[in-house]
Amino acid sequence: LLPWLPEVIGVVTSPTGAVIRDILHRLQDRFPRRVLVWPVKVQGDGSAEQVAAAIRGFNALPETGRIPRPDLLIVARGGGSLEDLWSFNEEIVVRAAASSLIPLISAVGHETDITLIDFAADKRAPTPTAAAEMAVPVRSELLAEVSVLARRTMICWQRGQEGRRNELRAAVRALPAAGELLAIPRQRADAATAALPPGLRANTHAHFRRFAGTSARLTLRVLRGQVAQANHRLTVSGERLSHCARSLLRQRRDRYLGLAVRLKASRLSNAQAQRQIIAREAERTQRLAERARRALATAMQRLEARVAHSGQLLGALSYRGVLARGFALVRDEQGHAVHTAASVGPGARLDLEFSDGRVAATADADRPAAPAPENPPKPAARETKPAASKRVVKPVGQGSLF
Template structure:
């Protein structure tokens, strides 16, 4: 079948002419349109005052722009994730060969699908109590170790580290995760639970504070932090957690479950530690104030002591009256002792007159009767006490048996849960080991292929030979070979010895050996073949 003849009469367009024609066609066919869709990628007005974003639905997306003057006159401002009805003019942008709508008016049409899903999930988790203020923990005043869950390659981790270095350097453990896309939510949740699973005093220190951080982005970019698995992991964290996802205007569900929300990752670093220089200044000021207060207090006590010392009388004046009383008491003591002795003698004489043998027998019998009664009461009391103790011990024995049975049951359940967890961890370790072995085997295979590709033996397999002298050193030029020199020629399938000709100082063409000569008698063709060049 003959090739089609070129259309020589077809008009030729420049790219600018074609773009202008398409622009006029689109604008004439769609002067003003009303489009319903969800706002995506809105980040507020540009530095020029214009707004750039996109309108999308389930299967398509169209770029949109609002000029600065139109945006300032709008009653309803565009917001990320809202479903709106936009009125404007359809046109093209020749700079990138795309069509767009220049919006002149905008009105709300309902909350977008993602925003509706987010609100529904927020209500569900709030009903479970995950956002209650009673669950919030206080942040440590000066944590020793700070755990950061973020991407290791972004600017967020550098901002956090620089801010911590400026304020109060602390030890930082970074758990690298994906912060966007498929699998990112599972990685963030696993990082939070992994930090909480670290043992106290282990080889890897357990953080005193966690920071979950990510830079700004659209609602779709930040959607991983609205996933239920991430929110539950943040709510279950026993380590105080700061959420620093997005910019100040970005709101995610992890912000409600975290113990503290930071508007930016840099603000999270500021919340985590105080300013070291300010602490030094404050401690110095407090020390100075303490010393001044102590000095003023000491000076006041010294002045009070001096005033009290001046007001006190002399020691002689204080002891004059007590001395006189002591002298009077000393003079009256002998007479008082004699009178006291006579009084006690009269009392003892009167008492001895009343004591007879009959009275003593009556008192002894009365005492024996009281002793018998008290002995019976003591015996009855001991029996009742033993009986009550026996009943109490029997009750305690029953309670102990029941408690032991319940404790054994609880321990068995704990052992079963630990065994199940150990099995899950063993399975994860096995899968990780298999994956690591496969990765290392692939690297070894790749290295073997690379070694085979770079080896000089592959060059020998293409018909070249390697020439070595008697010491085994490679020969690079014919000038290095003397007359009668012994040479080793290495081919792809083995080695051959040869001797250099003495009458060949500068041969330009190889001499083909006779068919009957052995391989060892053909050094000219192997030592310096024409056009072959040096292998080294």
């Protein structure tokens, strides 16, 4: 939503074109406001970046800074071809307009020109002059409207005052006179004044008779009788109190003795129940310990079997088993295993590992390394011979490796 009457208006346009003059003249005619102009290029290379930077710059201004932050932004440009207006179709400009926290009016080109910034702005104006008209209302029309409203308010107030004045006059006419209002209370006051002296005298005589009868009853013998009755009542009350105290004490003692017997019986039964629970828990603990020992022994047997099996598997897969059958492992100077004769050069120092130790060796320099055959011939299929004709030939020695 656009502000109804912005204090500061920011304009993003070219400072040398007719657009800024049209906007300033239209604002001056309608309602003069403070205008901040951010000069930018409106076409050509770098124009889109300048327009986007201007929008972001206005949004970055502090509200209480030396340069006030605008309440409304107008991005304006005059008419032109599609190529001239293409800067306002760039993504950077559209994103800057969409992310602007200040309400923004897009006034690019004429009424028939449509750019992408028109869809991202808060309001689209067909021309820059129309944008100025959307930004502020007409000052003369506001003054006239305010005058009309003030006059109507005054007329309504006068009408209300006149109605209340008429109501007050009618109420004054309906009220009785002051003498008529005070006549009846005055008569009541006169009657009460006339009846007051006889009433005081009768009240005094009644109180005197009552005091005389009371003083006649207050003789010495009567007082002694009352004191004796009070002492008798006090003695009887003391006896009853002591009897009640002894009865209450006896009841409490009997009650506490019964509670002590019950507490002793319940303590013995509770101790027996606790001993039974402890015995059951101890038996359960022994059973669990026995099961744990059996489970631990079973687990240890399984782990020992796994370790033995892993050791056998390691011994079967280790290359040392191959060395024990009469083979040797050849390594170069760096300790890497040598897999082919072609990788050994003349005079190379080698390390031969047997099953019972290691021996250092040097390759023969007179005999070149045998090249690896490109297509090794496939071994011919041997004829099947009966098992009785096979002969086992034991090797005399290992022989030379090269």
